Amino acid sequence: MRYSWLNILKNGLTGQTGWTPAWRDAAPKPAYDVIIVGGGGHGLATAYYLASQHGIHNVAVIEKGYIGSGNAGRNTTIIRSNYLLPGNEPFYEWSMKLWEGLEQELNYNAMVSQRGVLNLYHSDAQRDAYARRGNAMRLNGVDSELLDRDGVRAMYPFLDYDNARFPIQGGLLQRRGGTARHDAVVWGYARAADAHGVDIIQNCEVTGFLHEGERIVGVETSRGPVRAKKIGMAVAGSTTRVAAKAGLRLPIESHVLQAFVSEGLKPMIDGVVTFGAGHFYISQSDKGGLVFGGDIDGYNSYAQRGNLPVVEDVAEGGMALMPRIGRLRLLRMWGGIMDMSMDGSPIIDRAPVPGLYLNAGWCYGGFKATPASGWCFAHLIARDEPHKVGTAFRLDRFRTGHLIDEKGVGAQPNLH
């Protein structure tokens, strides 16, 4: 069913009885052309683009829980393409472009809101680094503006400009950046993929892989074996655990990242603002809650909950940036498990085992990448060659030295 104002009107007049489920609750068939393991944003986007761009409709998305129950439903919903390195920037910009047309393409309201992402700088050295990043963006045809203090003040007069330790000198602004409704992205891709014939199989855990010689030819699941010509893994957070079943040892550690939502408020922050002297990013949801977060906790974890030192650190960052939030109460806080790769950048590549494809290592930046990740992964699976904006995300870059280390901290995942 196509969503339109006419349908809303019609159902409004007929007691809302005409709506149908947005996707079928599919049971696994014995075999598919492609299986995607993981029903998060990336997996569902991959299935959708396999069907819509490459004509491969006989696809299953196999999800252990319900779709979007992992990091797709746990992030702070920020979308942006303000990266420095040539391996990253064209990819994230392609993602941004897909975000811009996503709702029309999926016929689903993902609440994409290009409200601007502003990274604040607090020192001369940081200004220079941001100017460099802004210029790198422009070289890739992406919008960026370096604002001085007055430029920032005109946008956000309430920030603490004269903080004794971290005075705000200005900021790097990407006006096309913003936020999207994370759950709606999952639902929108699921609905659109389903309409193309993709089976979305929930509550079905992949427990192993089926081998034929060296090749992987299917998955063993809690609902029986399912065979496929090609199998894509998009299970960031659990990549190590799933890949281990295929005998792989990967350049990934799992870490916990916490996020926070305050009680609801009247509109007070109309964009995304990040504090440059610590690690703190904040926006306001349409429901009114302030959505914010900071660093990962910094130790290996699969627990989906963090500890108090980082809560304190995030709160301190918020207070240094905008003291007016000091008396707000937190409504919720939670943790998600990040695939922290060894250089802070993702992996979209063939696995060393034939038949298996990897989409992993998204660190804590996977949400904004959802459309392009699906686009590039679908391209790789369908054609067995990387898409041109995803060529840098190779698994063997750790061996060849072609690392994409945006932060320049080396093989220390808890510092990325």
Add this chain to the structure above:
Amino acid sequence: MRIPCPYCGERDAHEFSYLGDATLTRPDPAAPDAEQRFHDYVYLRDNPAGAHREWWYHANGCRQWVKVERNTLTHAIAGATLARSAS
């Protein structure tokens, strides 16, 4: 999370900084397959869901390196030994 430092007793994890997997051993650079083994040593991790042996540095305490066994699913800590006595 509180880490039982062998010198200082049970202290908040806040006082420590984290390095990572303590089961890795630095390969011999003179070995014929040193390149392969250094790649594995620097980049590849077991990343277990469950018991994990890991290095923590008690920066705001005794300034000793401590080898901690911690469960990555529950954050429960089974024990800690000093790095210099750890095998």
